[in-house]
Amino acid sequence: MDICQLSHLTTGYRTGQGVKTISQGLDATLPSGQMTCLLGANGTGKSTLLRTICGFLKPLCGHVSVAGREVAGLSAREMSRLVAVVLTDRVEIPNATVTELVQLGRSPYTGFMGRLGSDDVAIACRAMQQAGIWHKRHQTVTSLSDGERQKALIAKALAQETPLIVLDEPTAFLDLPARVEIMQLLRSLCSDKGVSILMTTHDLDLALQMADRLWLLQPDRPLVTGSPEDLMLQDAFAAMFAQSGIEFDIRTGLFQIQHPYRHHIAVKGHGFGYVLLRRALARLGIRTVGYGGGQALWIDIRGIDVPEFAVMYDAHPLLVSPSVERVVSQVVDAMASMPMAKHMNVSNDAII
Amino acid sequence: MDISQTSSTPRSARHRSQLLFVAMAGLVFLLFMTNLALGSVSIPLAQVWQIIIRGSTDHAVYTNIVMQTRLPQAIVALGAGMALGIAGLMLQTLFKNPLAGPSVLGISSGASLGVAFVVLLSGQMFGLTLSGLPFWGDMAVIAASLAGALGVLMIILTISSRVAGSLAVLIIGVMMGYLSNSIVGVFKYFSLEADVHSYVIWGLGSFNRLSLPRAILFGGVAVAVSAMMVFLSKPLNLLALGDRYAQNLGLHTRRTRLLVILGAGLLTAVVTAFCGPIAFIGMAVPHLAKLTFRTSNHLTLIVAAGLIGSGTALLCAILSRLPGLESALPINSVTAFVGAPVVISVILKRRSV
Known part of the structure; x- marks a missing residue:
């Protein structure tokens, strides 16, 4: 079953001056329980597409549906139970502990005053364990390392109990071990817990090894989707990195620098x-x-x-x-x- | 691991905040009583207590002092401090800026402009000094101040319902402040010296402009509106995460922003109308609340900011007429000396707050 569907989607902004189109004619599906990586060079509109799927931006044309429901017609409250996000926005709440941050993930389910039930507390605790941040639960968010902060935000998204989690460059600003750790965490959430994940990343090698499916976004072209291996067989990456000094080594399935040989x-x-x-x-x-x-x-x-x-x-x-x-x-x-x-x-x- | 052990905060921390609340409330009560007892004439606490309980005591002078000046002033300080502390907290969270306070929305500048109309301009245009009249003068000043403050509030609300970010609202608020100050400057330039003097006095702020019945009315309104702000604690908790995270957690961010501005704006407008612009309490008190209660939960922080705001205002009122001083100092001179060190120390160790 597909958790998310794009059909003939045009993304972009409506500004005071008019409409700025970023990408158009996007068609894709996101199978449930899989990890999908959205790849593309800077400026191709990855973040805009992600924001449109989350409901932060209205589609200029076409449709986005999550769990069978049209995103454009949903209120913030309804969306909050369908999609949870981890963004690149910096989270700086004075005094907030990891537990308090993760418990905010229960907001869509709590009442007017935000009082947590025992279920909410238990779900937040489970989310912190699953995200591997349980040992830091009493620490303030501002005292965490970048990798730990991402885990805390992932735990917040898990606590939201949505069918889809969307992450915007969760591995940016992290060192290599932390990147691998975050990717492995997301991988295991898909494989073991059945969470569906859509994320953008610039870590090609990691995405090729970890993702179930890839969405390749290129300027003025339709969205290319498929498993990493099928896309390699179709040589879909060559076009993506043409003229960029990177070549795709078909023997190893890895990217390497194209050297000028003399x-x-x-x-x-x-x-x-x-x-x-x-x-x-x-x-x-x-x-x-x-x-x-x-x-x-x-x-x-x-x-x-x-x-x-x-x-x-x-x-x-x-x-x-x-x-x-x-x-x-x-x-x-x-x-x-x-x-x-x-x-x-x-x-x-x-x-x- | 044991899930049952972990609720929103560790149990010891919750005990700590409960204890702190009791201690704070006790401190506010103590400061309130001290306000009634201390001054150019010291009144024994036992007598003060009698006056509060029975409305009078054998000492007619004591009764007069407490009922006519000190009790109204203490009530006004209590209500104004609570309102400003909570308004400052709400605006600091909305703008994610530790230097935000009730003054950033331009509301106190709007009030100043309204008062300038009455105090400075009326003397010029109609040849009568409104503020010189005993009752109608006071009422005119209060009404003008309220009108100016609410006028600016309406403008800010209209703008913020049209623009996307909070930063734009912040900048527009500050600009509104500059504009009204420049208009006030023109008024001052063409005004009589006596009128400028009374305008300056108004601008220094005071807790003792109200008679007892009006002080009770003001205190009641301020405390009631302040108390209503606890209903904004969940939206404020979400706003602190950032607009997009808040929206993703189901918050209607634009509507919430309007509510926060409306609430904080009303609190500021009411206080400014009755006391003049009171500086620094709204900026410093939220930091003290976060420092003492060490939580990010606005339900706790709003109550804390209210109590600490009341306490700070009462303390400033005591300091403004310390024994030995012939007459009371302007309240803004005292609040600056109490508030500025707090703000400076917070900025110096920003990382920990």
Whole structure:
């Protein structure tokens, strides 16, 4: 079952001067109990789309429905039971503890004075445990680290008990371990608790590994949706990152920097040592090619468990070292002191 | 883990706030009584108590002093402090700005403008000094002040129902203040020296302009409107999260903003009409409330701000006529000396509040 549906949706703002359209003709579905990542470059309208789904902005055209109900026709009170949000807005409430923040998530269900029932208290406690912030429940929100604050806000969203949780860049401003932790938390909420999640992120690698589905938003194009693997097979990412210096490595399924190569060098060997050597050389614009026996300057990778690198000139080793750094500097020195055309076999196709 | 142990706050903290409330109420009562006892003539507390209970005592002079001046003043201070403390808290939460206070909406400036019309302009245009007349003068000042304050409040409400953010309202409020001050400046420039003097006196604020019946009326209105503000505690808790989070939790943010401005504006307008513009209490008291009660729950904070506001105003009233002084100091000079250190210390250790 789909928890959220977009049909022919046009997002944008109505301002005093007129209407500013951000994206148009968006069609997508969001299956229940899955984690969906909305990807797109800055300025493509991710946040605008997210705000339209949350009901903060009215659709300029087309429809958004959550749990089968048209968002545009719902009051704030009705929306509060359908969608919970985690935003990039800074939360700075003087004196508020994590518990008090999370309990605000029960507001849609409490009465006029906001008095919490025992159910509300128990639900807020469960939400804090699920979000892994239980141990900090008595601390003030302002004393938390960025990652902990995100967990507290996720707990607030869980306490809201909505069928859909929408997060706007929950991993922004976090260091790598905290990003992974937040993504794993969201992943487990989907897999174990059946929560449906829609989030925007700039962490492509994490999104590809963690998301059930991706929505790719690109300027002036329809929304491309599908599982990360299907989108990779369709080469949907190539268009997204065209002309941006990033290439999608179809062997690893990862993104890497597109280096401008000016030289190349033959390397004999394989394994982790080869991967690292290739990276170090790529930074300097030197591309590795297979050793065919014809090249004068080449690198031999020896060793079984611990690689050892030998810079060879014909059959003579110039340097044998376990350090990639020393090997690379030896290669650069050797290239500088040699006439290239003769030893390096440089041809036009080496320049990409 | 044990869920039953964890309610909104740890149990010890809730005990702490209950104790604090009792202590605060006791302190306010003590300050109220001290206000009646202290002054250029000291009256024994036993006599004061008698006057309050029975309406008179054997000492006719004591009865006169308490009933004619000190009791009205204490009642006015109690009501005005409560109203300003709560209004300041509401506006600081609405604008998410620790320096916000009742003055930011431009309401006291509007009141000043109204009073300037009566005090400064009437003398020029009609050749009579309205404020010089004993009863009608007072009434005219109060009515003009109320009209000016409510006029500005209406303008602010109209604007804030049209614009999206709270920041715009804040800026417009401050600008309204500048505009009325500049008009008042023109009035002053063309006015008689005596009228300017009485206008300046009005601007210094005072708790002792009202007779006992009117003080009771004012105190009743101020306390009643203040008490109604606890019904805004849930919306204020949500607004503190930020407008979008509040909306996502089901709050009609635009309507709530109007209600908060209306409530805080009415409180400010009433106080300004009867006491003149009282500075600093509305800005400093919310910080004291947050410092002592260490909670973000506005249900607690509103009651705390009301009690601490009353206490602060009563304290300022005592300080303004400390024994040894020939006549009472202007109340705004005292509130500034009490309030400014609080605000400065809060700004210096902002991170903890």
